[in-house]
Amino acid sequence: MAKLPHTIYTKEMVQTSERVKCVDLHPSKPWYSLKFLITFQLQFSRLLKLDEFWCRILAALYSGNVCIWNYHSQKIEKSFKVTESPVRSAKFLVRENWIVVGADDGHIRVYNYDTMEMIKDIEAHTDYIRSLIIHPTLPYVLSSSDDKLIKLWDWEKDWICSKVFEGHQHYVMQAAFDPNDLKTFASASLDGTIKIWNMDSGSLDFTLDAHSKGINCIEYFMAGDKPFLISGSDDYTAKVWDYETKCCVQKLEGHTHNVTATSVHPQLPIIITCSEDGTVRVWDKTSYRLDNTLAYGLERVWTVAYMKDSSKVVFGCDKGTIVVKISGSNGSDSADV
Known part of the structure; x- marks a missing residue:
């Protein structure tokens, strides 16, 4: 299928490494003060966290280690088991000058x-912790686990578990x-459902x-003034859901294996x-038409992250990290910085 008009995907960097399971970039300013992105050769890297907190990078590893990199010098500053x-x-829990880590x-x-x-x-849990998310305004961390539970933690009350959300039948x-x-x-969840909860x-x-x-x-994402959800599944599809009507408005098909990650860019009109x-796969956010299929020979793609107000997107794969710049046909950034 032809690309959308005036869109160019430039492979700016490919760094081979051991498995990069998750990449998470802070959606703020470091792209603008720096002209490069560090990629890492960390054995069994599970998560890379780029944060504007003094431009440090938090890397959580499959080995059980955590490392902190200086984004400017490209050198490791701290590493601990x-x-x-x-x-x-x-x-990074920037409000408290903390790092919060969840493990198997x-x-x-x-x-x-x-x-x-x-x-x-x-x-916290009796099985693997799959994800941690930090509430944008309140002193809460939400953890999800293979024990089928979601738990809400209040760090202002000595990390008391204030609520447990039960109902999923799988991880x-x-x-x-x-x-x-x-x-x-x-x-x-791996039970095939999406559940919406009142915190x-x-x-x-x-x-x-x-x-x-x-x-x-x-x-979650917005299209115009309407709220939507997007989900990715082991059934090889991603689905877009009208949050108000609770209906699937589009199925994105074409992958030949599990969909591991999805992202809706906040400025660029892409999924x-x-x-x-x-x-x-890159899809038009409005028409849901396939724009492009990108493959870089680094085996399975596990994660995607974008930098807010930037045209750069980062992918983590079995064998490395890829940085792609999305720009217009004249080479200009599709998202102004």
């Missing part, structure tokens, strides 16, 4: 950013806060029987889907 188990999620041993650990001293060790892979209603969040009451608002197989990722088939 968290656990013997893989670390699947790590976040079911623990959430909190570290002081400056000293790397562990200030809290929580026996909970990801959760996402509703940007238009921060008391609401969505969860995606305050702890109640389930509704369930979408979304896919015929497990769901790996979930994200991105990643897959274990080794490809990235």
Whole structure:
């Protein structure tokens, strides 16, 4: 299928490495003050977190280590062992100068950013912690796990578990806060459902029987003034959901293996889907027409991240990290910085 008019995908960097399971970039300014992106050769890297907090990069590794890189010097500043188990999620909690880490041993650990001293060790779940998300305004962290539970943690009350959300019948892979209603969040599970929860009451608002197989990722986005959800699944599809009518308005088909990650760019009119088939597909956000299929020979694609107000998109794969710049036919950025 032909590309959308005036769109060019420039492969700016490919860095081979061991498995990069998740890449998460802070949606703010570091792109503009720097002319490069660091990619990493970290064995079994599970998560790379780029944050504007002094332009440091937090890398959580399958080996159980956590490393902090200086984004300017491209040198490692701190490295420490968290656990013997893989670390699947790590976040800068900038408001408190902390790092929050979730691992396969079911623990959430909190570290002081400056000293790397562990200030809290929580026996949070009885199985792998798949994801951690930090509430944008309140002192809450939401964890999702293979124990089929989602838990809400209040760090202003010594990390008490203030609520437990039960209802999924399989691993909970990801959760996402509703940007238009921060008391609401969505969860995606390998039971094939999306569940919408009220954070305050702890109640389930509704369930979408979304896919015929497990769901790996979930994200809210806006199209015009309407709210939508997008989900990616082991049934090889991604689906777009009208949040108000609870109806699937589009199925994005074409991948030949599990859809591992999705992203709707906040400025560019595109939807991105990643897959274990080794490809990235880029879709028009309005027409849902396929714009391009990108393949870089680094095997399975696990994750995608964008930098807000920038045209650069980063993908993490089995064998490395890829940076792609999306620009107009004259070479100008599609998103002004």
